Amino acid sequence: MFQTAQAGSSTPPTLGHKDWEPRIVALICNWCTYAGADMAGTTRRAYPASVRAIRVPCTGRIDPLLIVKAFEQGADGVLISGCHPGDCHYVQGNLVARRRFTAFRALMEFLGLDAKRLHFAWVSASESMKWATLVQDVTTAVRQVGPLEDWGKLSDARRAALSLPPMPAAPREVPSAEAQEATARQLQSLAAKLLGDGQASVVIGYTAGPLPDQMVPAFITRPEDATKLGWNERCYNDLATFLPEAKRKWPKVAVALKRCDGRAAIGLLQEHQLERDKLVQIGVSCHGVWQNGQLAAKCYACDGEVGSASDFTVAADGVHEGAVAAATKRTVAADPRDARIAHLEALPAADRWAFWQGQFDRCIRCYACRAVCPLCYCGVCVADKNQPQWVPNTIDAKGNLTWNITRAFHLVGRCSSCDECARVCPVDINLELINHRMAREVETRFGYRSGEDPSASPPLATFRPDDPQEFIR
Amino acid sequence: MSHAGADSTAFRLTGGELTEWLAGLLREGKRVIAPVEEAGLRLFRPVTSPEQICLAPGKTRLSPKDSLFPKNEKLFSYAVRGDEVTLETPPAEDREQVLFGTRPCDVAGLLRLDTVFLKGAPDEQYAARRSRTAIVSLACESAEPECFCTAVGGGPAAEEGSDVQVLAAGELWLVRPLTAKGEALTAALRGRTAPSQEEWAQARAGIERAEASLRQNPVAREWAAVLEANFDLPLWEAVGQRCVGCSICNFVCPSCSCFDVHDGGNAFCGERCRSWDSCTFATFTRHGSGHNPRPTQPSRYRQRVLHKFAYYPQSNAGEFMCVGCGRCVRHCPVGLSIYESVNQIVSAAREQS
Numbered sequence: 148m149f150q151t152a153q154a155g156s157s158t159p160p161t162l163g164h165k166d167w168e169p170r171i172v173a174l175i176c177n178w179c180t181y182a183g184a185d186m187a188g189t190t191r192r193a194y195p196a197s198v199r200a201i202r203v204p205c206t207g208r209i210d211p212l213l214i215v216k217a218f219e220q221g222a223d224g225v226l227i228s229g230c231h232p233g234d235c236h237y238v239q240g241n242l243v244a245r246r247r248f249t250a251f252r253a254l255m256e257f258l259g260l261d262a263k264r265l266h267f268a269w270v271s272a273s274e275s276m277k278w279a280t281l282v283q284d285v286t287t288a289v290r291q292v293g294p295l296e297d298w299g300k301l302s303d304a305r306r307a308a309l310s311l312p313p314m315p316a317a318p319r320e321v322p323s324a325e326a327q328e329a330t331a332r333q334l335q336s337l338a339a340k341l342l343g344d345g346q347a348s349v350v351i352g353y354t355a356g357p358l359p360d361q362m363v364p365a366f367i368t369r370p371e372d373a374t375k376l377g378w379n380e381r382c383y384n385d386l387a388t389f390l391p392e393a394k395r396k397w398p399k400v401a402v403a404l405k406r407c408d409g410r411a412a413i414g415l416l417q418e419h420q421l422e423r424d425k426l427v428q429i430g431v432s433c434h435g436v437w438q439n440g441q442l443a444a445k446c447y448a449c450d451g452e453v454g455s456a457s458d459f460t461v462a463a464d465g466v467h468e469g470a471v472a473a474a475t476k477r478t479v480a481a482d483p484r485d486a487r488i489a490h491l492e493a494l495p496a497a498d499r500w501a502f503w504q505g506q507f508d509r510c511i512r513c514y515a516c517r518a519v520c521p522l523c524y525c526g527v528c529v530a531d532k533n534q535p536q537w538v539p540n541t542i543d544a545k546g547n548l549t550w551n552i553t554r555a556f557h558l559v560g561r562c563s564s565c566d567e568c569a570r571v572c573p574v575d576i577n578l579e580l581i582n583h584r585m586a587r588e589v590e591t592r593f594g595y596r597s598g599e600d601p602s603a604s605p606p607l608a609t610f611r612p613d614d615p616q617e618f619i620r
Numbered sequence: 621m622s623h624a625g626a627d628s629t630a631f632r633l634t635g636g637e638l639t640e641w642l643a644g645l646l647r648e649g650k651r652v653i654a655p656v657e658e659a660g661l662r663l664f665r666p667v668t669s670p671e672q673i674c675l676a677p678g679k680t681r682l683s684p685k686d687s688l689f690p691k692n693e694k695l696f697s698y699a700v701r702g703d704e705v706t707l708e709t710p711p712a713e714d715r716e717q718v719l720f721g722t723r724p725c726d727v728a729g730l731l732r733l734d735t736v737f738l739k740g741a742p743d744e745q746y747a748a749r750r751s752r753t754a755i756v757s758l759a760c761e762s763a764e765p766e767c768f769c770t771a772v773g774g775g776p777a778a779e780e781g782s783d784v785q786v787l788a789a790g791e792l793w794l795v796r797p798l799t800a801k802g803e804a805l806t807a808a809l810r811g812r813t814a815p816s817q818e819e820w821a822q823a824r825a826g827i828e829r830a831e832a833s834l835r836q837n838p839v840a841r842e843w844a845a846v847l848e849a850n851f852d853l854p855l856w857e858a859v860g861q862r863c864v865g866c867s868i869c870n871f872v873c874p875s876c877s878c879f880d881v882h883d884g885g886n887a888f889c890g891e892r893c894r895s896w897d898s899c900t901f902a903t904f905t906r907h908g909s910g911h912n913p914r915p916t917q918p919s920r921y922r923q924r925v926l927h928k929f930a931y932y933p934q935s936n937a938g939e940f941m942c943v944g945c946g947r948c949v950r951h952c953p954v955g956l957s958i959y960e961s962v963n964q965i966v967s968a969a970r971e972q973s
Contacts, residue, residue, distance in 0.1 A: 310659065356955035358765050363955035364862045384954060388864065509663070511682070511691055511896070515866035519953045531903050533882075540882050542692040542895045571953035573681060573868050575661050 169224055169289040172217035173200045173282075174209050175270075176229035178236040182272035187279045194279040195286040198226065205229065207240025211251040212529070212537055214265070215552050218298050219545060224264045224289035228281070231269040232612065241269075242610040245619070246593065250559045250607060252618055253588040254552065257492070257581065259500030263288040264295060268620040281620060299545030301504045309494075309502040311487050311577065317442035318480035321380045322434045322463075329463035330432065331378035334403060337429060337459055337466045339373035347401035347427050349393060351386045352376040364389065368397075376403075378461075380437040385565040387411035387521035391420050401427035403461070405436075407445060409454025410563035410598020411521035416456075417601050418561075420524055430457030432473050438570070444579060445566045448482040456601060484583040491580070503551075509574035510547040512540075516554060516568035516578055522561045529553060555581045560589045560606035563598040630796040631806065632815040638786075638793045642670035644808050645718055653687050654720040655680045664719070675721055675788075677762045679945060683726050683874030684719050688749050689733055689896075691871075695745070695881070697891035712748045718805065720756045721786075724778040725769045725945035727757045729874020731781045732932075732941050736877040754801050757782035761826035766946030768836040768959050774944055776830035787823040789815065794823050836959060839929065841938040843966050848930040850969040851922070859961050860918030862954040867898030869924065869948035869958070875941050878904075899923045925961050 175181050181202045187194065199222075203209055206229030217225050227248065235241045248267050256262055266285045270278050334352060341347040349368050354375045356363035362381045366389075367373055385408045393400045404412055412428055415421045430453025435446030453460045453470050460471040491499050514530070517523045530538040530550055538553055539546035554568075555578075562582045569579035589595050592615055595606040633641065646652055646668070654673040656665040662674055664684040696709045722730075737746035760767075760776035769775060779785055783802035787794040794815045797806045815823075870876040880897035884890055897904060900920050906912045914920050932941035942958060949957040 357949060357957035357960040358955065361955050366861055389862075505659075509659075511871045513867040513871045513898070514901075515864075515868045515953055518864040518866035531901075536882075536884065539884065540880065540895060541884070541893055546692075567953070571866070571868070571951075573872055573951050574663075575659060575681075 167294060168195075169197045169286055169294075170222050171198045171224040171226055171282075171285060171289055172222040173198045173226040173228065174203055174206075174213060174217075175200055175227075176206050176236075176241070177202050177204050179230040179234060179272045180228040180268075180270040180278065183270045183274045183278045186272065187275035190275055192275055192279040194282040197286045197289070198282050205235065205237050205240035206244040206248075207235075207237065209244060209247075211247065211556050212549075212553055214251065215549055216537070218260075218264075218295060219539070219549055221295075223293075223295045224266065224285060226266045226268070226281070226285050228268040228270045228278075231271055232616070234271060239610065242612065242614070243608070245614055245616055246607050246610055249592055249615065249618070250585065250588060251556060253592075254555055254559070254581070254585060256496070257488075257499070257584045258503045258552070259494075259496045259498070261292045261496055261500075263292045266620070267618055297500065297504070299504070299543070299548040301501065301508050301544055309498060309505065312490050314441060314444065314483050315447075315480070315486070317435075318447060318478045319434060319442075321437055324379075326463045327379045330461060331376060333463070333466050334378055334429070334431065334461045335373045335376050337461055338367055338376055338401070339370040341401050341427060342368065342373065343370040345399075347399045348397040349399075350376070350401045350403070350429075351389055351393060352403040352429075353378065353382040353384070353386075366393075378403075378431060380435065382431075383436050383438070383443075383567070383570055385411055385519065385521050385563075385567045387415060387563075387565075388519055388567070390415055390426070390521070391524045394421060394425065399425050399427065401429055403429045403431050404454060404457070405431060405433040405565075406449055406451055406454060407563055407565040408521070409457060411565055413454065413456055413598045413601050414522050414561055414563050415524070417603060417605065418522075423601070427459070428454065428457045429459045429461055430454050430470055432460065432462035434477060443566060443570070444483045444487075445564055447480045450479055451477045455599070482583075484580055485587075487577070488580055488584050488587075504544065504548065506576045507547040507551045508544045510542075510551065510576060511574060512542045512547065512550060513573060515571045515573065516576075519567040519571050520558070521563065521565065521567075522558060523554075529557075551576070551578075551581075554578075555585065558582060559585045560593075560595060561597055562586060630794055630815055631809045631812040632789075632819055633793045633795055633809070633812065635791065635793070637812070638795075639670040641795075641806075641809060642673070642720065645805070646670070649715070651715050651717040652720055653684065653717060673721060675758060677760070678764060679723055679726075679947065681947075681951075682872055683729055683945065683947065684722055685726075685729060685733060685874050685876075687717065687719060688730060688746060688753060689737070689877060689879075692893060692895040693745065695892045695894055697889070698885070699889045700887065710745075713745070713752060716752050716754070717749075718754045718756060721758045722755055722782075723760060723945070724757055724776060724782075725767070725774055725943045726874045727755055727781040728769075728774050728778065728943040729945065730755065732875035732943065733877055735936055754783045754805050755781060756784040756786060756802075756805070759785060759787045759823070759827055760830045761788055763830045763833045764946065764950070766950040766957075767834060767944065768946055769944035770831065770834040771836040771838045771959065772940045772942050772944040773838075776834070777827045788826055789819045789822040792819060794819060837963075839940065839959070839962055841933065843962065844930045844933040844938065844940075846966055846969050847926055847962065848934070850965060850972075851926070853965060853968060853972075855965060855968045856922045857916075857918045859964055860921030860956075863900065863917045863921040863956060864954055865900055865902065865917050865920065866953060867896075867900050868951045868953065869956070870898040870900060871896055872947040872951055874945055874947075875928075875943055899927065921956070921961075925958055925965075928958065929962050 229241045338350040353362040354365035387408045433451045436443045457470040460467040566579040593606045657674045662680045737743040783799045785796045797803045878897045879894040881894045905914045928942040
């Protein structure tokens with residue numbers, strides 16, 4: 148179904164060819180734009196033949212993966228059009244879609260795809276004139292930027308040329324070993340108590356790993372094993388990742404959560420992956436995680452307070468019931484991810500595109516980003532579906548681009564910013580910047596921050612009638 | 621391990637002379653693949669100039685296996701025109717390549733790939749590439765915390781599989797051709813000075829330093845049978861419990877050779893490709909029916925351990941498939957160590973019996 152242009156097809160004519168015609172895929176709603184386009188035809192309005200229209204039942208049906216597939220298969224531009232807000236045949240399909248398009252457009256812009264290649268419009272059944280003008284304008288725009296020749300292709304010359312600004316100095320120091328050990332002891336006593344009196348059948352925490360100074364996830368099921376638990380600045384893993392699986396194995400699960408991990412647990416509760424009364428959230432007072440002497444980017448601006456939904460707060464000074472703020476506030480600084488994002492956004496789109504393609508080109512599709520992500524809990528990931536093969540399983544620049552766009556988009560409004568995907572990436576792809584950029588988009592556009600309210604609807608699963616839509620014609 | 625001794629066929633080169641030699645290989649049209657620093661990580665890449673090469677202590681992030689067993693490879697393409705079907709195989713590799721600066725563990729990994737791809741019915745594409753590949757290994761002067769090559773039969777100056785061995789001696793490089801291919805590769809160096817006794821001693825001191833920091837007890841060959849016999853040991857569940865099911869271990873591994881074959885195409889044209897696959901993925905063994913004979917992550921992790929330390933050795937004269945580079949240990953998101961797992965299972969099995 149989606150493999151038509153993969154191999155052996157004739158090479159598309161390139162820029163400079165006088166007879167090059169843009170190939171534009173239009174995904175259009177059956178109920179309005181399709182009828183509008185039809186009317187344009189029956190009323191003999193002339194417009195360029197560059198558009199391949201694909202009729203969908205509603206713009207709400209348009210998974211951004213369809214747009215990605217269009218580009219992957221050789222489209223030079225994509226046009227999405229549906230019913231005006233308020234006119235949806237299914238009442239609100241286009242309103243939910245609008246949020247999705249807002250996010251997807253921001254994602255593609257951040258990755259550096261030229262904005263002239265991606266267009267959105269509302270065209271009703273009676274607006275045949277608007278349709279003809281729209282196609283004319285979109286064709287002109289795509290013609291200006293020429294054929295899309297660098298989708299999943301990278302010139303070696305550009306690979307190394309682009310880099311990120313260095314990390315600024317950390318706003319705080321690693322806490323003293325005594326303070327960390329005190330926290331560990333408090334955690335051990337709480338774990339022993341929870342396991343002893345049956346409040347939990349497992350406590351997921353950290354223990355010493357096989358390499359020097361390494362901390363790894365541990366599953367403690369007996370009170371006498373609680374002393375194996377440790378706590379220090381190297382407790383990297385987001386233990387919320389283990390919760391959906393642990394829920395199937397143990398009736399009551401207690402888990403040690405840093406601030407960021409607590410947000411992931413809330414995300415899982417929000418998406419009904421966990422049951423609140425079978426989960427004990429142990430918020431651990433955190434001063435940030437350090438790797439190779441460097442404070443993690445996610446920690447600079449984090450105040451380290453435990454999540455508001457914590458059942459217990461564990462700190463060096465003791466175990467407290469509920470979420471309790473630390474006596475002394477941690478020093479915070481500007482989030483270095485913001486500076487790096489600003490650096491990338493100041494670049495011309497083409498350079499940004501080269502930067503990200505250079506990063507994705509290294510991807511080996513180990514799917515560690517997915518495996519460690521607490522919010523990637525799907526039974527069968529779309530990347531593993533092969534009827535049709537949505538995400539190409541070829542480990543090359545093209546398949547890698549589709550995978551990385553898909554991963555990023557599926558986490559929009561859900562990512563808890565634990566940055567574990569970026570930490571574990573064996574080829575150092577800066578996934579944290581993509582996730583963080585999208586978190587900011589969701590916050591500015593929809594006033595939503597993930598991982599704060601277990602009763603809130605995820606932002607892309609809902610809408611407001613007055614959501615911004617300045618990018619839609 | 622064999623000891624780099626005073627070798628009369630060896631050459632002593634300054635940094636400049638080494639560069640000159642490599643530049644010569646590039647001028648001859650050879651593809652030189654060597655460790656290169658890129659965006660803060662070291663990877664094997666084809667180089668255009670010797671200055672790009674990084675020979676600092678330590679390993680590359682990924683093994684060099686991609687140069688012989690690409691992560692993605694076209695096997696053939698097809699086209700249908702009317703009643704006629706044409707098949708086209710990709711042109712055979714005809715360019716000579718030199719894998720330069722390969723660590724001994726990585727060379728050992730390539731030898732394991734040779735066993736998999738060349739023994740019995742040879743894999744044509746691998747064989748074509750392999751016959752045109754010369755391996756220049758670089759002995760290790762230091763070991764990283766995750767390294768355990770000496771525990772699985774390797775060593776910081778192991779020679780097996782290398783056509784040329786390079787050893788660091790302070791500012792100098794000692795170059796030892798070890799095979800006919802290596803002789804040919806170093807033809808341009810003929811007539812250069814042989815290293816002095818002091819220079820050999822200096823090189824040996826580096827190797828001994830590396831050996832001294834590799835303290836892990838050896839994995840005994842007899843353990844292969846013990847591991848397999850204890851396939852059902854309940855401890856496997858606890859050992860693999862934290863495995864999250866990515867494939868970092870298998871994809872950074874120099875000896876993992878599994879691949880997935882897939883077709884992409886339509887009624888008119890298409891191609892068949894193979895790409896790296898991993899036993900740690902649930903999809904690796906999931907049947908069309910949905911049944912999965914390795915239903916849990918610990919059972920998949922067990923497969924990885926047993927393939928390296930039980931199944932492969934039993935059909936390959938006891939040689940382990942694991943070469944002890946430790947990359948899987950270093951990069952595992954949850955800190956699983958295959959060396960530790962083997963030891964855990966074997967000691968539990970002993971206690972039980």
